[in-house]
Amino acid sequence: MKDTQEGLAVADKTIDMDLNKIKAQILDKYPIKVARKRAKQIVVTQPGDSNTMPEIGANVRTIPGILTQRGCCYAGCKGVILGPTRDVINIVHGPVGCSFYAWLTRRNQTRPANDDSPNYMNYCFTTDMQDQNIVFGGEKKLKQAIQEAYDIFHPQTISVFSTCPVGLIGDDVHSVCREMKETLGINIFGFSCEGYKGVSQSAGHHIANNGIFKNVVGMDDTIREGKFRINLLGEYNIGGDSFEIERILNDCGISLISTFSGNSTMGQFANSHTADLNAVMCHRSITYMAEMMETKYGIPWIKINFIGAEATAKSLRKIAQYFEDEELIAKVEEVIARELPSVKVEMEKARALCEGKLAMLFVGGSRAHHYQELFGELGMKTVSAGYEFGHRDDYEGRRVIPSIKVDADSRNIEELSVEQDPEKYRLRKTEAELAELTAKGLEFSQYDGLIKEMKNNTLVIDDISQYETEKLIEAFKPDIFCAGIKEKYAIQKSGVPMKQLHSYDYGGPYAGFQGAVNFYQEIARMTNSKVWSYVKAPWEKEPELAATYALS
Amino acid sequence: MLLRHTSKEILERKALMINPAKTCQPIGAMYAALGVHGCMPHSHGSQGCCSYHRSTLTRHYKEPVVAGTSSFTEGSSVFGGQSNLIQAIDNMFTIYEPEVIAVHTTCLSETIGDDLTQIVKKAYDDGKVPAGKHVIYAPTPSYVGSHVTGFSNMCKGIVNGFSEKTGEKRNQINILPGYVEPADMEEIKRLTTEMGIETVMFPDTSGVMNGPQTGRYHMFPKGGTTVDELKSTGDSMGTIALGSFASSLAAKFLDTKFKVPCQIQELPIGLPATDRFINSLRKMAGVNVPDSITRERGQLVDVMTDMAQYFYGKKVALFGDPDQLIALTEFLVSLDMIPVHIVTGTPGKEFTAKILELTKDQSEPVNVKAHGDMFLLHQWIKNTSVDLLIGNTYGKYIARDEDIPFVRHGFPIMDRVGHSYFPTVGYKGGLRLVEKMLDAMLDKKDRDSPEESFELVL
Structure with a gap:
């Protein structure tokens, strides 16, 4: 337990701390080669007003045995991106575990249109490969499993995820999917997302983006109602975040064509190319989709962030600015003016309990950045942060992308070659219009990264280990x-x-205005809970023995 | 409805498993390894395996679960994982300083044919294992058996790695507690201590997976069977192996290799199985059962009498691990209840045979399947309704859809906190189980009773 709750005094202390010395102390215990590698992934942000952005090692192999937070390619593909879509049967081709562990554990909430509309998210489907399938191949079993899924459930879409042994024994999952698609007349496609691919979940995000883009996006050209039609990318509806964002967008009169992929359906993905703007939440997991959609269909993308009350207001204003519609701009301001005052009341209440306290965030590929907004609103300082599976651009901003060296692990992940669609491409804004909006401060296809958000003299650590x-x-x-x-x-x-920022400790939502209030209250509760004062027993605090009732 | 697509009509399936009642071997191996003092489990495979196992164990125990991974890449999958594993062993001993590293394989490393015996030998030969430290291992291919098989394989790996025979017998009994909770292991130790019997129980996750809050994190807490204790198991008088699926492999291995005779019996869950356990202990150690334990037994029988009117003839569906289900079924039968649907995901013909034998005298036929799944269980329930459902967390989706009282038992339980501190083995564990069962059933009765027949005293 900490000796002091004097937040401000502690915060001041960190300003003078020699972080390079702390870094050296951490590295000291490591074997030389490990230390050399980790040194590149731990950077100290510059003290003073220096404009130099430190280069960080990221998206590189994890050192075996170091105790990493990271998971695998399959987790990123099936667990993160494809997990939250309710009307698809996701069959995991492999031994039982991979499917079992990803079964309902990510808290992706979903709201089917009615009691009869499909929702397979509470189910877990696997081919449960046995040793004979490893020896003789699993294609026959996969084909049979797809047939059985069809016979029992009659879904519109089935997708298949390859796990490690599938890639090694050479099952041709894609040809099985093609064949069954033809036989059954529904959409069936596969993902080669074997766990050993890439260096983290990140590879799986990319593979998922590619698969959905190739097999689903652009299949339904219906133009849905709404004057201001957008897609929300990289929002996975953990703890109901998407519901809160949907509420706010709806109140603003902004139509959400699709979300990749919180509270989503395949039908929405199929129709997503008809939207006029892509708003990207999680830069790491979904920007592939935004870029491909821009090239093929002409939809510009902007980075937004609905984590934090001010960030939410700012993001809404950015969307309104893009559409250049006075009515929308006024409506957005009206919603912000309606929502913010009560949020601020709660913020102030929590801030009184939290101000000056120190936070650390090591999570995901965007949350370690986004949640600094909320801690900032509480007057708390983020003294150290980093991603589990971010790339250099997530830290240093997209401007460094041309200088990122593509290593063997990344080269193995397919980069789709995308071209302008001769029929479905529709220019949303001319170059001149985009330039004019950019001049007014609305940046397109841009993200500045986490490091810029960090205060001076803080530690940024990629793929942090248990020891660190x-x-x-x-x-x-x-x-x-x-x-x-x-x-x-x-x-x-x-x-x-300790606050979980993947699962929210089963709380939330934390996005949007109401979400911000939930988060303020949660952090105030956690940092002021009585329980921490009971850690030491009375006799540990006062070990001297006074034998009041001793016999002699 | 949560499981809105589950229909009453049962189509035979040959390839598709829906809503599994098992998971894969490595997680069981990881849990077993945590029951060795100072041990760092290590997953020789892709990062995801280790991450998933640690997450699932943590969600269940609400305790730190640390373990290493070989972090396979595409390259190591092609060229073999030897260098990754040796590097991992070196790093873990240098950075985290465990006494023991317990390596298990995964479907990946098994498929490419990595040979742990050879790689671990090389780690020793290359000087990567500091003096006095140990690396043990077990093959745990995910495409064979289930998490219970993995637990069992690691128990054998522990014997293989540590057990010795000095030629001098020790007046102690080995106990393999089976794939049970830390609180169950603690309860088994309490019972043997109460009987005055010297035992070595392994694995022993009590003190590891139910640790106190002290304000200081200890990666290797005080609990777990020590290396010295494990070494001595080859000199013990005998072994009692609880749960044949989880414990017989290691017990038989001790028997063959060191001539330590073993008795394999059911997990001591419920009255009949606990009676047999206590009786075996009594005979093997040549001690009298103390009055205190006879009193505990009497308390359980007393409560069973008091509850009998509510349990009699009630139908139960249960799913989970074979050792637990066998003991639970016998307990339910002893309570005059009727287990009608029983599914384990773990394969094993002996499971089905055992369940059929235990239920042969009951008034209704039993549906039983090994290597089955919860989708089938749910369909059975839709065809023949039940008064109680017993199983892990995933059962709550069925329980809510079908409005069945539900008792959480088994692994994993991820939606309730505190369960791992209370045993379900022994007479005390039996008390807790019947209390939970009756609470669940009477809560439903209280909720549904018409106002005029809503009762104060039950």
Whole structure:
């Protein structure tokens, strides 16, 4: 347990801390080669007003045995991107585990249109490969499994996910899917997302984007109602985040054509190319989709962020600015004016309890950035942050993309070659219009990354290890640490409250205005909970023994 | 409806598993390894395996679960994972300083044919294992058996890695507790201590997976069977293996290799199985059962008498791991209940045979399947309704759709906190189980009773 709750004093202390020394102390325990590698993935943001952006090592292989937070390609593909879509039967081709572990564990909420509309998200489908399938091949079993899924459920779409052994034994999942698609007359496609591909979940995001783009997007040209039609990309409806964003957009009169992929259906993906703007939440997992849609269909994309009350207001204003419609601009301002005051009341209440406290965030590929907004609104300082599976552009901004060296692990992930669609491409804004909007401050296809958000003299750490986590806690004694379920209890055992930012500890939503209020209250609760004062027993606090009732 | 597409009509399936009642071997191996003192489990495969196992175990226990991974890439999948594993062993001993590293394989490393015996030997030969430290291992291909098989394989790996025979017998009994909770292991130790019997129980996750909040994180807490204790298992008088699916492999291996005779019996869940366990202990150690334990037994029988009117003739559906289900079925039958649908995801013909034998005298036929799934169980329930459902967290979707009282038992339980602190083995565990069962059933009765027949006293 921390010695002091004097937040401001602690925050001041970190300004003078020699972070390079702390970094050296962390690296000291590592074998030389490990230290050399990790040194590149730990950077200290520049003190003073320096404009230099430090280069960070990211999206590189994890060192075996270091105890990483990272998962695999399959987790990124099936778990993250394709998990939240309700009307598709996702068959995991492999031994039972991969399917089992991704079954309902990511808290993707969904709201089917009515009691009869399809929702397969509560089900788990697997070919449960056995040793004879490994020896003799699993294609026959996969084909049979697709047939059985069709016979029992009659879905419109079936997708198949390859796990590690499938790639190794050479099952041709894609040809099985093609054949069954023809036989059954429904959309069936596969993802080669074997766990060993790439260096983290990130490879799986890319593979998922490619698969959905190739097999679903652009299949339904119906122009839906609405004057201001957008797609929301990279929002997965954890804990109902999408519901809150949908509420706000709806109130503003903005029509959501599709979300990739919170609370989504395949039908919405198929129709998504008819939207006029792509608003990107999670830069890491879905920008592939935004870029491909821009090239093929002419939809510009902007980076937005609905985490944080001010960030939500700012994002709404950006969308309104894009459509250049006075009525929309007025409506957005009206909604912001309606929502913000009560949010601010709650913010102030929580801020009184949280101000000056220290936060650390090591999570995901965008959350470690976005959630700094909320901590900022509470007057808390993020002293250290980093991503689990980010790339250099997620840290340093998209401007560094041309200078990123593509290594063998990334080269193995297919890069789709996309061209302008001769029929379906529709120019939303001319170059001149885009330039004019850019001049007014609306940036297109741009993201500045996490490091720019960080205060001076803070530590940015990519793919943090368990050991580094412990050393950070020792050095900074933060008031709250944000990561995932694997990290949670080791951190809490050291007396530091730990907030899960993948699953939200089963709370939320934290997006939008109401979400911000939920988060303020949650952080105020966590950093002020009585429970932390009970860690030491009375006799541990006062070990001297006064034998009041001793016999002699 | 949560499971709105589940129909009453049952189509035979040969290839598609829907809503599994099992998971894969490595997670069981990881859990078993956590029951060795100072042990770092290590997953020789892709990062995702380790991440998923740690996450699932953590969601169940609400405790830190640390484990290493070989972080396979496409390259290592082609050229073999030897260098990744040796590097991992070196890094873990240097950075985290465990006493033991327990390596298990995955479907990936098994498919490419990595040979752990050879790789681990090379790690020793290359000086990557510091003096006095140990690397043990077990093959756990995910495409064979289930998480229970993985637990069983790692138990054998523990014997293979540590057990020795000095030639001098020790007055102690080995106990393989089976794939049970830390609180169950603690309860088994309490019972043997109460009987005055020296035992070595392994694995022992108590003190590891139910640790206290002290304000300091210890990666390797005080619990777990120590290396010295494990070494001594080859000199023990005998072994009692609880749960044949999880424990017989290691027990038989001890028997063949070191001539330590073993008795394999059911998990001591419920009255009949606990009676047999206590009786075996008594005979093997040549001790009298103390009055305190006879009293505990009497308390359970007393409560069973008090509850009998509510349990009699009630139908139950249950799913989970074979060892648990066998013991639970026997317990339910002893309570005059009727287990009608029983599914385990773990393959094994002996499971079905055992269940059929246990239920042969009941008034209704039993549906039983090994290597089955929860989709089938749900369909059975739609055809013959039940009064109670027992199983892991995933059962709550069926329970809510069908409005069935539900008792969480088994692994994983991810939506309730505290379960891992209370045993379901032994007489005390039996008490807890019947209390939970009756609470669930009477809560429904209280909710549904018409106002005029809503009762104060039940």
